[in-house]
Amino acid sequence: MTVNTQPTTETPDPRAFGLPLVEGGSLPAELHSLVSSVHDLIDAVGNTRADTETLAEAAATVRGLTDRLDVDRRQVGTMVTRDLGDGTTEIGTITNIVAGDTNPAAPRLALMRTPEGMRAEVTLNTIYQGPPGLVHGGWIAAMLDQAVGSVSSVETSPGLTARLEIDYRRPTPLFTPLEITSWVERTEGRKVYVAGRIRAHGQVTAEGKALMIRVEVPE
Numbered sequence: 001m002t003v004n005t006q007p008t009t010e011t012p013d014p015r016a017f018g019l020p021l022v023e024g025g026s027l028p029a030e031l032h033s034l035v036s037s038v039h040d041l042i043d044a045v046g047n048t049r050a051d052t053e054t055l056a057e058a059a060a061t062v063r064g065l066t067d068r069l070d071v072d073r074r075q076v077g078t079m080v081t082r083d084l085g086d087g088t089t090e091i092g093t094i095t096n097i098v099a100g101d102t103n104p105a106a107p108r109l110a111l112m113r114t115p116e117g118m119r120a121e122v123t124l125n126t127i128y129q130g131p132p133g134l135v136h137g138g139w140i141a142a143m144l145d146q147a148v149g150s151v152s153s154v155e156t157s158p159g160l161t162a163r164l165e166i167d168y169r170r171p172t173p174l175f176t177p178l179e180i181t182s183w184v185e186r187t188e189g190r191k192v193y194v195a196g197r198i199r200a201h202g203q204v205t206a207e208g209k210a211l212m213i214r215v216e217v218p219e
Ligand SMILES: CCCCCCCC/C=C\CCCCCCCC(=O)SCCNC(=O)CCNC(=O)[C@H](O)C(C)(C)COP(=O)(O)OP(=O)(O)OC[C@H]1O[C@@H](n2cnc3c(N)ncnc32)[C@H](O)[C@@H]1OP(=O)(O)O
Pocket: 011, 012, 013, 014, 017, 019, 091, 092, 093, 145, 146, 147, 149, 150, 153, 158, 159, 160, 161, 162, 163, 190, 191, 211, 213
């Protein structure tokens, strides 16, 4: 249940702080396709048993591509808008390691707004592996941090995580659809108490509680 005692404040415009803001919808399909291909490449590289000739050839090809792409970089802190599925949008960093649109290493957690808070579904491959066949505990924490940070930002105003506590209830499996939910429990001034949960096959595998501190934006 969401109980907000503070009114939602306007999300500050990153451009007022010198940070570029990109419309999510304006990112070219070719960039999405490249990000997705490199996401698959990371998985293939992590697991390949190809012969040394193929490996050397692949390394040279990737090096060449890197040199071609690395000619015009975005400013660090570039923000992007993201549609939350209910007509509202959120703003996040474009290379956010959990949800960033242009980050091939990210599982690209696509959180959507629900009446209770936020919800996403994601299936993770071996790139996120900790114990055999299981999701790394740090990634579980990272996904919950993102989910609670996002709901806090959307339902109150943007903030930073001051405290995050995770209970790992059951192993979280790879290659299995995971449901991630988050919600605001209560707000006290700048302090937003949030919580989240990960489920696999309907069973809770991890629960998180966090304290977000809303950033003070100078007038
Ligand atoms: C500018 C452009 C805007 C763009 C808009 C879009 C932005 C998008 C945003 C959001 C998208 C959602 C996606 C994000 C998801 C990921 C989140 C992360 O990964 S965050 C990175 C990790 N976290 C840090 O790096 C924080 C490091 N810590 C700090 O910087 C400070 O400690 C900070 C800001 C958290 C608090 O510092 P203080 O100086 O502002 O405030 P004090 O007075 O210390 O604390 C305020 C209250 O909170 C309590 N408090 C603080 N820390 C606590 C703790 N660890 N445990 C318990 N209470 C704590 C204090 O006791 C105080 O309480 P009393 O007001 O006195 O009642």
